[in-house]
Amino acid sequence: MTLPEDDRLHTHFESLRDDERTHVPTFRETWDAAAERARTTPHVRAPIPRIPPVLALAAAAGVLLVVGLVLRSVRDRDSARLFADSTIHVPGVAPSITTWTSPTAGLLRTSGSELLAAPPALHASIVDRVVPAPVQPRGNTP
């Protein structure tokens, strides 16, 4: 059962349809034009394949895992190199705490520090530590 309102709308749309159908391009014309386009453009843009969300998530997780592993291996290598630089490393033997020196100990070494390492002896010059005193001939002793 249709309402009078529906009938009115049907009448309106029928009138529009009749009007528009008087200017329909022929099927042959449209079909042939499409066929021509298909011939001249054989490589029609392929539809973009849709990646399922689960696969996309798995791929993203895989990428993150690989990046994490690479970063970790780089960090491990750097710390191992620092440790090797700062100690005498004997393979298989853990270094003793008494032989261990800080990797930055070299920075505390300044020029002339050996002069102040220990107090000079009485009546001796601090220069003697660096330049030994000349040996005097015995005969010339007063």
Next chain:
Amino acid sequence: MQDNVPATGRGMERSQLERELERLHAESWGWALACCARDRELAEEALQSAYLRILTGRARFDGRSSVKTWVFGVIRRTAQDEARFWRVRHSGTEEATEVADPAPGADATVERLDENAALVTALAGLSPRQREVLQLVFYHDLTIEEAAGVMHVSLGSARTHYERGKKALAERLEERR
């Protein structure tokens, strides 16, 4: 109705498909016009592109619906895909309402064309979904269920758009009297 009989089997012979498309061509033209805001040039382009998709196998008939609803779905999708480029090229022609020129001296024709223009203008004021469902039901004689299939919405949603659209359209047409 013969149009609504689902074609059997997956896929169709090209000659068979061509015959079906030829039979539906006038209907397809009307739907292409509706999808392109009644712009004849765009409708021709959209219809041609839709046939191209069918010819090249980018759109395949799988026998789940009638040929008519399938073809309408392809036309709708094609028009939507190409609308992005058209919007750039033809900005500001959203409501193209080209109606045929009246024959000189034919008052009845003039009146009818005025009414058609009023209908097209009133339709342009509705939401796209409302416009589509009303066009499919009143112009192409599809059921609301078939219209839902073309529009890729649920039956409930199509019914809502239909009811609201019908009411809004009737009001708009009444206002113009």
